[in-house]
Amino acid sequence: MKTQNIASHKNPLGGSIEIIKQTFTSAQDKPVKRVSFVAGLHGDELEGVYLCHRIIATLRQLKATRPQAFRGEIHVYPAVNPAALGSATRLWPFFSVDMNRKMGDKNVASLPAEFARSLIEDLQASSDIVVDFHASNLHLKELPQIRIIEEFDKKLIPLAALCNMDVVWVHPSAPVFESTLGYNLNRKKIATLVVETGICLRIHQDYCEQIFQGMIHLLRQTGVLDLADPSPEIKQPLLVHPKQVALVQAGHAGLFVSDVALGTQVQKGDALGTIVDAVRGEVLETVTFPAEGLLFTLREQPVTYQGAPLARIALKETL
Ligand SMILES: [Zn+2]
Numbered sequence: 531m532k533t534q535n536i537a538s539h540k541n542p543l544g545g546s547i548e549i550i551k552q553t554f555t556s557a558q559d560k561p562v563k564r565v566s567f568v569a570g571l572h573g574d575e576l577e578g579v580y581l582c583h584r585i586i587a588t589l590r591q592l593k594a595t596r597p598q599a600f601r602g603e604i605h606v607y608p609a610v611n612p613a614a615l616g617s618a619t620r621l622w623p624f625f626s627v628d629m630n631r632k633m634g635d636k637n638v639a640s641l642p643a644e645f646a647r648s649l650i651e652d653l654q655a656s657s658d659i660v661v662d663f664h665a666s667n668l669h670l671k672e673l674p675q676i677r678i679i680e681e682f683d684k685k686l687i688p689l690a691a692l693c694n695m696d697v698v699w700v701h702p703s704a705p706v707f708e709s710t711l712g713y714n715l716n717r718k719k720i721a722t723l724v725v726e727t728g729i730c731l732r733i734h735q736d737y738c739e740q741i742f743q744g745m746i747h748l749l750r751q752t753g754v755l756d757l758a759d760p761s762p763e764i765k766q767p768l769l770v771h772p773k774q775v776a777l778v779q780a781g782h783a784g785l786f787v788s789d790v791a792l793g794t795q796v797q798k799g800d801a802l803g804t805i806v807d808a809v810r811g812e813v814l815e816t817v818t819f820p821a822e823g824l825l826f827t828l829r830e831q832p833v834t835y836q837g838a839p840l841a842r843i844a845l846k847e848t849l
Contacts, residue, residue, distance in 0.1 A: 531586070531589070532552070532555065533550060533551070533552055533553075534551045535549070535551075536652045537549040537644070537648035539641060539644075547641075549607065549609070550608070550609065551605055551606070551607050551652065552607075553603065553656075554589050554590075554603065554604040554606075555600065555603055556600050556601060556603045557599075557600045561602040561754075563603075563658045563659060564602060564604075564605070564754075565602060565603075565657065565658070565659045565661070565749060566604075566607065566653055566656065566659070566660045567581075567585055567605070567606045567607065567608075567745065568653070568660060568661070568662045569608050569609065570610050570615050571611050572664060572665075572730070573611050573615040573616070573618060573621070574618050575620075575663075575665035576665065576730070576732065576733055577663065577665040577733055577738055578663025578664065578665065579609055580733045580738055581742055582606050582608035582609075583608065584738065585742065585745060586606050586608065588742075588746070589604060596757075598756070599755050599757055600755065600756075601754060602753060602754030603656075610629070613642075614629070622642040625640055625642050629642050629645065629646050630709075630711055633646055633650050633709050633710055634650070634708070634713075646711075650715065654715065657715075658720065658721070659720070659722075659748075660712075660721070660723070661693075661723045661745065662723070662725065663727075664724060664726050664727075665728045665729060665730045666726060666728060666729050666730060667729075668729065668830070668831055669829060669831040670729070670830065670831075671830045672729070673727070673793055673824075673827075674694070674695050674696050674725070674737050674741050674744075675697040675698065675699055675725070676695050676697075676698050676724065676725055676726075676767070677701065677724050677726055678698065678700045678701070678724075679703045679707055680701065680702050680703060682716045682721075685716075685721055686721060686722075686723060687769065689721055690723055692751045692752075692764070693725075693741070693744035693745065693767075694741065694765050695725075695744060695765065696765060696767055696793065696826060697767055697824070698767045698768070698769050699775065699844075700770070701772055702772065712724040725741065740765075743762060744764060744765075747761060747762075747764050768844045775842055776819075776820055776821045776823065776843045776845060778802060778817060778820065778839070778842070779837050779839055780834035780835065780839075781814075782815050782836060783835045783836060784805040784806055784807050784808070784834055785805065785833065785834070786832045786833075786834045787806060788803030788804075788829070788840075789803070790803065790825060791825075792825060792826070792827075792828045793825065794825045795822075795823070795825075796819045796822065796823065796824075796825050796843060798820065798822050800818060800819045801816065801819075802818060802840065804816050819841075821843055822843075822846070823844050823845040823846055825843055826842055826844050827842035829841065
């Protein structure tokens with residue numbers, strides 16, 4: 531394993547802020563493909579950081595025991611927003627900048643923008659496929675899924691189907707995506723999958739294990755890893771377009787309480803939970819599912835306001 535530092539800045543209070551890249555080279559002169567894994571663009575999203583640990587540990591052991599298995603090249607960038615990760619915040623502290631809204635930006639007058647540029651340039655120079663790991667916010671918990679902007683769907687759906695996800699969600703483009711890593715790399719013809727899973731500031735080992743298996747499967751199916759043993763079965767994700775996603779919203783401000791598990795196949799009319807007024811001891815609302823499908827987003831943070839998202843259901847259609 532080769533360790534490189536692709537961006538560095540001396541911290542005036544001591545130490546330095548660095549983006550580290552771990553590389554596993556190919557046993558062949560010309561790698562069949564180059565795959566990169568990126569995590570921690572948002573500093574409070576830790577699922578991907580842990581996933582990178584799993585990937586590095588596994589590949590390191592494989593490199594030591596079966597170096598010929600590496601037909602392609604693999605790069606892992608486990609913590610690309612170190613300042614934000616250090617304080618467990620989504621944004622780069624002090625600047626309050628979202629590093630994943632600085633990609634493709636010509637203006638590099640700030641440190642976060644400079645780091646964003648170093649990262650995207652390095653990924654561009656060393657990748658054919660990129661996987662960018664994200665977690666949800668504090669309010670909503672997500673089943674392992676890949677989100678694809680419509681204009682890139684033809685190239686990305688076949689790759690996303692290899693990744694052991696529950697859901698692949700194709701959605702229209704919007705200006706807000708134009709400064710993200712995924713959008714900018716896809717525009718430059720580097721296939722980039724954006725993974726969303728779990729919730730921020732937590733690690734769900736079961737989801738991470740599922741995605742880890744998916745990443746190994748992706749590496750095998752793209753010819754990057756050549757392993758003789760049979761590939762384990764992976765999930766076939768539900769492919770959904772915006773019209774196949776039902777959003778359930780709160781009708782009242784209160785506390786949302788639910789005992790339905792994320793990942794449940796629900797029926798129309800099934801109970802999702804209640805919204806209660808704790809001060810008056812009243813149930814304000816009993817919330818039911820509006821359709822049949824897979825519960826793939828669920829509110830974890832109980833405080834609601836009118837219109838607060840409570841759940842999303844993927845209506846059925848297999849890839
Ligand atoms: Zn994120």
